[in-house]
Amino acid sequence: MTTRCGFVALIGEPNAGKSTLTNHMVGAKVSIVTHKVQTTRARIRGVAIEGEAQLVFVDTPGLFRPRRRLDRAMVAAAWGGAADADIIVLLVEAHRGITEGVEKILEGLADIGKGRTVALAINKIDRVEAPTLLALSKSLNERYAFAETFMISAEKGHGTGALRQWLAETLPEGPWLYPEDQIADLPLRMIAAEITREKLTLRLHQELPYQLTVETETWEERKDGSARIEQVIYVMRDGHKGIILGKKGETIKAVSTQARTELEEFLGRRVHLFLQVKVRPNWLEESERYSEMGLDFKDGN
Ligand SMILES: Nc1nc2c(ncn2[C@@H]2O[C@H](COP(=O)(O)OP(=O)(O)O)[C@@H](O)[C@H]2O)c(=O)[nH]1
Numbered sequence: 001m002t003t004r005c006g007f008v009a010l011i012g013e014p015n016a017g018k019s020t021l022t023n024h025m026v027g028a029k030v031s032i033v034t035h036k037v038q039t040t041r042a043r044i045r046g047v048a049i050e051g052e053a054q055l056v057f058v059d060t061p062g063l064f065r066p067r068r069r070l071d072r073a074m075v076a077a078a079w080g081g082a083a084d085a086d087i088i089v090l091l092v093e094a095h096r097g098i099t100e101g102v103e104k105i106l107e108g109l110a111d112i113g114k115g116r117t118v119a120l121a122i123n124k125i126d127r128v129e130a131p132t133l134l135a136l137s138k139s140l141n142e143r144y145a146f147a148e149t150f151m152i153s154a155e156k157g158h159g160t161g162a163l164r165q166w167l168a169e170t171l172p173e174g175p176w177l178y179p180e181d182q183i184a185d186l187p188l189r190m191i192a193a194e195i196t197r198e199k200l201t202l203r204l205h206q207e208l209p210y211q212l213t214v215e216t217e218t219w220e221e222r223k224d225g226s227a228r229i230e231q232v233i234y235v236m237r238d239g240h241k242g243i244i245l246g247k248k249g250e251t252i253k254a255v256s257t258q259a260r261t262e263l264e265e266f267l268g269r270r271v272h273l274f275l276q277v278k279v280r281p282n283w284l285e286e287s288e289r290y291s292e293m294g295l296d297f298k299d300g301n
Pocket residue numbers: 012013014015016017018019020021032033034035036037038039040062123124125126127152153154155156
């Protein structure tokens with residue numbers, strides 16, 4: 001039997017559904033998902049198996065016009081993920097169509113996509129009627145020579161089987177890169193930090209989620225089989241610390257419980273989670289914070 005293996009980079013605007021599709025394909029939550037834009041900060045690899053093929057999905061941060069250093073590092077990681085992939089899948093939201101952001105990505109693809117297989121996945125088809133979908137598919141294909149077009153709902157799992165099948169057939173021949181039972185290529189400490197960041201993002205309003213970062217500081221394996229995990233939430237201002245703690249520490253307590261429950265489910269064992277909030281006005285300019293997130297920190301980033 002010939003095996004196949006390769007990287008499938010999912011790119012698109014923030015909120016297109018890249019992380020939802022990654023999780024759906026892997027069959028487990030390896031990438032955090034929220035309704036807020038720019039939830040995914042780094043490249044997250046999720047592994048799926050289809051017949052003799054191992055599909056390594058590269059979930060990327062959204063492509064958007066960057067303002068801050070962190071934004072620039074995220075966008076660079078997204079394009080870098082595409083440039084390193086065997087197949088690029090562009091996700092476009094069915095109900096939003098060809099936005100200015102999508103236009104910009106198509107421009108970028110003209111360059112990065114050269115000599116690569118690029119497919120189009122129109123996502124969230126549960127939100128539109130068929131005629132809209134066909135018109136959108138037609139105009140996107142007029143703008144770029146996609147190898148294939150798929151109409152999917154990452155959330156409901158519609159059309160994703162066909163995409164998966166096509167990817168499995170199209171990836172290059174080669175040995176599998178990961179053991180059969182591995183579903184993610186991200187250190188556990190980072191997955192743990194991402195879970196806490198997701199719970200914070202879901203709970204906090206407006207800009208605050210974009211101004212904080214979570215790091216796992218210590219991870220101790222206990223004799224009784226449980227894990228003791230200490231994490232730090234870095235925020236930029238004293239006021240933010242107060243918001244995260246909440247009245248009588250209610251907010252952080254709730255976040256901690258939710259994160260711990262999900263971690264226990266993910267790890268399949270008991271977890272003792274300790275969260276601490278630290279004010280660090282300049283964390284967005286500290287290279288160490290970026291390496292903890294798996295992002296490059298460069299001069300001029
Ligand atoms: N209606 C609908 N919503 C979806 C679908 N796929 C993703 N979403 C939602 O879109 C939002 C953004 O999804 P996410 O995967 O985080 O997008 P990303 O920023 O591209 O990674 C979340 O609220 C998802 O639940 C879909 O097929 N249909």
